[in-house]
Amino acid sequence: MAATKAEQDNLAEISVGDDPVSDAPVSRAGPMEVLKIRDFRWMAFASVFMVFGFEARAAVQSWLSYELTGSQAWVGVVNGVPAIAVIALSLVGGLAADRFPKRDILLIVRAAIVAASFLTGYLIAADIITVWILLALALFQGSVVAFGMPANQSFVVELVGRDKLMSASSLMQSTGMIGLIAGPAVAGVMIGVWGADSVYFLVGVLGVIGLGMLLLVRNRNVYRSDESKSAWQDIKDGMNFVRTDPMIRVLMSLNLLALFAGFIIPLIPVYAADVFEVGGEGFGVMMALFGLGGAAGTMVLVVGGDKSRKGPLMVTSGIIFGACMIGFAFSREYYLSLALLAVMGAVGLAYVITISVLVQTYTPDEMRGRVMSLFGMTMQLFALGFLLSGVLAEATSNELALVVGGIGVAIPPIFAFATSSELRRA
Numbered sequence: 001m002a003a004t005k006a007e008q009d010n011l012a013e014i015s016v017g018d019d020p021v022s023d024a025p026v027s028r029a030g031p032m033e034v035l036k037i038r039d040f041r042w043m044a045f046a047s048v049f050m051v052f053g054f055e056a057r058a059a060v061q062s063w064l065s066y067e068l069t070g071s072q073a074w075v076g077v078v079n080g081v082p083a084i085a086v087i088a089l090s091l092v093g094g095l096a097a098d099r100f101p102k103r104d105i106l107l108i109v110r111a112a113i114v115a116a117s118f119l120t121g122y123l124i125a126a127d128i129i130t131v132w133i134l135l136a137l138a139l140f141q142g143s144v145v146a147f148g149m150p151a152n153q154s155f156v157v158e159l160v161g162r163d164k165l166m167s168a169s170s171l172m173q174s175t176g177m178i179g180l181i182a183g184p185a186v187a188g189v190m191i192g193v194w195g196a197d198s199v200y201f202l203v204g205v206l207g208v209i210g211l212g213m214l215l216l217v218r219n220r221n222v223y224r225s226d227e228s229k230s231a232w233q234d235i236k237d238g239m240n241f242v243r244t245d246p247m248i249r250v251l252m253s254l255n256l257l258a259l260f261a262g263f264i265i266p267l268i269p270v271y272a273a274d275v276f277e278v279g280g281e282g283f284g285v286m287m288a289l290f291g292l293g294g295a296a297g298t299m300v301l302v303v304g305g306d307k308s309r310k311g312p313l314m315v316t317s318g319i320i321f322g323a324c325m326i327g328f329a330f331s332r333e334y335y336l337s338l339a340l341l342a343v344m345g346a347v348g349l350a351y352v353i354t355i356s357v358l359v360q361t362y363t364p365d366e367m368r369g370r371v372m373s374l375f376g377m378t379m380q381l382f383a384l385g386f387l388l389s390g391v392l393a394e395a396t397s398n399e400l401a402l403v404v405g406g407i408g409v410a411i412p413p414i415f416a417f418a419t420s421s422e423l424r425r426a
Helices: 005-014 031-036 038-069 072-080 082-099 102-125 131-160 162-193 196-215 231-244 246-255 258-275 279-304 310-330 334-361 365-379 381-395 398-419 421-425
Strands: none
Touching: 031 038, 031 162, 038 072, 038 102, 038 131, 038 162, 038 196, 038 258, 038 279, 072 082, 072 131, 072 258, 072 381, 082 102, 082 131, 082 231, 082 365, 082 381, 102 131, 102 196, 131 162, 131 334, 131 365, 162 196, 162 279, 162 334, 231 246, 231 365, 246 334, 246 365, 246 398, 246 421, 258 279, 258 310, 258 334, 258 381, 258 398, 279 334, 310 334, 310 398, 310 421, 334 365, 365 381, 381 398, 398 421
């Protein structure tokens, strides 16, 4: 029996993959076709503002931590400890993503982050801020991010489908790279001219704009977990899948390398201030070059589309990232260090995008939120790497901390590629 007009409209509203909601015909002709999907386009635009805010806040948070304490360890603590909140709550966030509309979760999470940004700006302007207050606010934002990450990652699949996931994920990263490049650069200039509080106020305003764009994205309820099961049983099912599936197990293990990749971030302001003596503006340029490299790398992936041989790409990216980190450790030339940061940005984002796409591709639809929450938990080791790097650098030297990080990133992918036939075929 033919569907009624209302039924057809409802099906169009929730369609994904080969027939997503669109205001133009979508074909497989090219990787940029995903931008013809209306809801994905608005989500990508919103990500520019949200990532700008996230990266600008991360940059000013690092600078403010160092300014308040003069300690590399405190920079690592303020940037790294919030990851503990993300790890503790990510499984609950993943279950929420499998049970509730993902766009609504994202709206609540991002509104909370906007409110925290305005509050931080006020506390700095009123000269109330301390490193302990800064840490508490960072912990709060880490807690809400635990719900946002799995919802954001699994929502993209619902908007575009599996067949366009590589292009969509790369494009989301590349649009976000606009914020990654501009955020730290603008933050560095604003710190020098108007102070750290101005950065937080700007982050809040841009966050409101991003929320408005996200409101234009229509909700989907395509993949839902079995709500007759208890929450604990749902969580156990997700953990058992990750433990028993050979490919997912290898990918999750490799994602643990985020711990060592994070060694570079808290030492960038230290090198800017003490090694190169370029101040806040120079620090902003260093972070911007890191982002510019990421933008270049993601655009290559966008143009390349959903190609095979993702495993070798991921392994090669890890090796290059580790080698560049070791080179940065001993560089005393500012422009050489900028080039190394750009390369690290390019291969680092290529690694993250590729492994994320592989995890989502090999995961059943109804379990994606929980699996991506576990993936997000391992990604938080990147932030814990901030903490470990800062402590290790203060106890020994900046160079030793970065060498340890570089070796930790470069060696394990080689071993995994040699021992996993699934990864070699991916």
